[in-house]
Amino acid sequence: MALALDTKPAPVNTSSLECAILETLAYSDIFEHPLTIDELHRFLTISAVKEDVRECVEKMDGVLSSHEYYFLADRAEIVDIRNRRRENSRKAYHRALFYGRILGKLPFIRMAALTGSLAMLNLSKNMDMDYMLVAKPGRVWTARAFALLFGRLARLFGDVICPNVIVSENALEWNARNMYIAREFAQMVLVSGADVFWQLCAANLWVNDFLPNFVILSGAKNHEMGNAKSSIFEILLNGKLGDFFESWEMSRKIARFKKQKGYGAETNFSTDVCQGNFDHHGSWALKAYEERLKALSLWERVG
Numbered sequence: 001m002a003l004a005l006d007t008k009p010a011p012v013n014t015s016s017l018e019c020a021i022l023e024t025l026a027y028s029d030i031f032e033h034p035l036t037i038d039e040l041h042r043f044l045t046i047s048a049v050k051e052d053v054r055e056c057v058e059k060m061d062g063v064l065s066s067h068e069y070y071f072l073a074d075r076a077e078i079v080d081i082r083n084r085r086r087e088n089s090r091k092a093y094h095r096a097l098f099y100g101r102i103l104g105k106l107p108f109i110r111m112a113a114l115t116g117s118l119a120m121l122n123l124s125k126n127m128d129m130d131y132m133l134v135a136k137p138g139r140v141w142t143a144r145a146f147a148l149l150f151g152r153l154a155r156l157f158g159d160v161i162c163p164n165v166i167v168s169e170n171a172l173e174w175n176a177r178n179m180y181i182a183r184e185f186a187q188m189v190l191v192s193g194a195d196v197f198w199q200l201c202a203a204n205l206w207v208n209d210f211l212p213n214f215v216i217l218s219g220a221k222n223h224e225m226g227n228a229k230s231s232i233f234e235i236l237l238n239g240k241l242g243d244f245f246e247s248w249e250m251s252r253k254i255a256r257f258k259k260q261k262g263y264g265a266e267t268n269f270s271t272d273v274c275q276g277n278f279d280h281h282g283s284w285a286l287k288a289y290e291e292r293l294k295a296l297s298l299w300e301r302v303g
Helices: 014-029 036-041 052-059 077-102 140-155 179-187 192-204 218-222 232-236 241-257 281-295
Strands: 063-066 067-074 111-113 127-137 161-168 190-191 266-269 272-275
Touching: 014 052, 014 063, 014 067, 014 281, 036 266, 052 063, 067 077, 077 111, 077 127, 077 140, 077 161, 111 140, 111 192, 127 140, 140 161, 140 179, 140 272, 179 281, 190 192, 192 281, 218 232, 241 266
Parallel strands: 127 161
Antiparallel strands: 063 067, 111 127, 111 190, 161 272, 266 272
């Protein structure tokens, strides 16, 4: 992720900008999510000034606009879909922020961020609340256990909390790098742990290779910091008892995960990482993106 830049992007030729606009809209089209001009500029695949993007997109035959949203010319129906999903997502979004603040205060959890479709107010059929958590080194699996325990309480209110990605403060840099992961980073909503969030951003400046206009919103600084004081659970589980539980929990969970359908391609389990993307959502998104780019005769440009 990129820190704010002082220099302005160099001018780009119209042809390159038009291609980048189509690429950006093609990716969002996968999720039936038309973009505002601010979003289009933020997620654009090349560096450009927002006013140049606005001027260019208004003249493009392959792009239409409605209600301040831009979308591929044959996809006008996704405007109503986005509006409907936004309204249906609002209540769940506010509950997810509330849950995220609690997650951020659980033992050994240093940062909580809302991810996935709910972060974009774009819930469809899947009503899960996805989170990325950062934990204290050596306590990733213990932190996960506390998060899952809290998730059981949330289920009593009809909500499903999914801490899909938990990493330690020693593993903030993401090794796999592609458009799907870059967009997931850029779309996440920080809830708790601003200090660790900035470290996460600094460790993943590669996101700018895919989204050169993306900058961290300054409002993120206003979110609460991580746990300043150790809870009684952290004190009790910081020593050998905690080491034993951490090792036991990790071993038994990984053994179970290895038997689960979808293990391998987008899963990653270790002392510092617990990533359980068993549904291969990233692979699905990238395949759909490739198909849309081929339909637009843009695959050779990025493939």
